Amino acid sequence: MCMKKIFLFIIFFVVVAIVQPASSGAVLSSQEGSIFMVDDFNQGKMFNLLGGKTQGYEEAGVKCIPTFATSPEETRAGKGSSLRLDFNVSAPNSFSYYWTKLITEYAGAFSDKTFEARAFKDLSGYDYLSFWLMDPQGGADFAVELHQDVDGDGTYIMGKDKISSVDIASYNDVTMRGKWQEIVIPLSGFRNITDWGKILEIVFVFRHGRGIDKGTVYIDDVCFGSNPPKGKVAYKICAE
Numbered sequence: 001m002c003m004k005k006i007f008l009f010i011i012f013f014v015v016v017a018i019v020q021p022a023s024s025g026a027v028l029s030s031q032e033g034s035i036f037m038v039d040d041f042n043q044g045k046m047f048n049l050l051g052g053k054t055q056g057y058e059e060a061g062v063k064c065i066p067t068f069a070t071s072p073e074e075t076r077a078g079k080g081s082s083l084r085l086d087f088n089v090s091a092p093n094s095f096s097y098y099w100t101k102l103i104t105e106y107a108g109a110f111s112d113k114t115f116e117a118r119a120f121k122d123l124s125g126y127d128y129l130s131f132w133l134m135d136p137q138g139g140a141d142f143a144v145e146l147h148q149d150v151d152g153d154g155t156y157i158m159g160k161d162k163i164s165s166v167d168i169a170s171y172n173d174v175t176m177r178g179k180w181q182e183i184v185i186p187l188s189g190f191r192n193i194t195d196w197g198k199i200l201e202i203v204f205v206f207r208h209g210r211g212i213d214k215g216t217v218y219i220d221d222v223c224f225g226s227n228p229p230k231g232k233v234a235y236k237i238c239a240e
């Protein structure tokens with residue numbers, strides 16, 4: 001084996017060793033179906049459980065600022081942390097968003113050579129996207145978008161990559177103002193997605209004129225889940 005091959009061989013195992021543990025995320029299986037937890041926000045970091053980056057957007061008063069809430073009245077079941085999003089899309093035609101990346105990216109150097117590795121989470125086999133929502137004021141409305149990588153660069157580029165959007169209004173029980181509720185969106189609702197092995201990110205998008213333009217929502221336990229086998233009761237709760 002020549003030196004170059006040995007080098008590549010070593011690189012392969014270095015990359016696999018690094019990518020494997022983090023990309024496995026948190027998968028729980030049961031007879032009621034399985035779930036893949038993207039983020040429970042309990043770490044209080046701007047990285048999800050896959051190691052994917054998370055970020056809000058802010059520009060000229062238009063904002064969607066993520067912070068982590070820990071007080072009992074702001075957390076689901078009164079413990080851990082939840083994601084707090086303070087949004088303002090009061091400016092006409094404005095929108096703002098928070099995203100959480102579903103791919104893990106690594107860059108490093110080995111023997112003077114640099115390498116990059118990218119791991120997508122394969123979401124085929126899951127049936128729904130679920131998260132918990134608490135809207136203290138009531139009246140918040142936003143869309144959940146999934147972005148699919150088409151050109152293979154690992155980054156969403158408008159016009160090149162696919163986007164699919166579902167408004168939560170159809171899934172949101174407005175009588176639950178100030179209380180936590182689980183929002184369960186069937187993946188079949190994301191009609192534009194064609195490859196569930198190439199999903200780049202989940203994005204929560206607030207738009208001017210859709211619900212209240214300024215406010216706060218709390219989010220927790222963002223996960224993908226699979227339906228139970230026939231005859232079993234649906235897995236209604238993503239996490240305890």
Ligand SMILES: [Ca+2]
Binds near residue numbers: 042080082220221
């Ligand atoms: Ca949490």
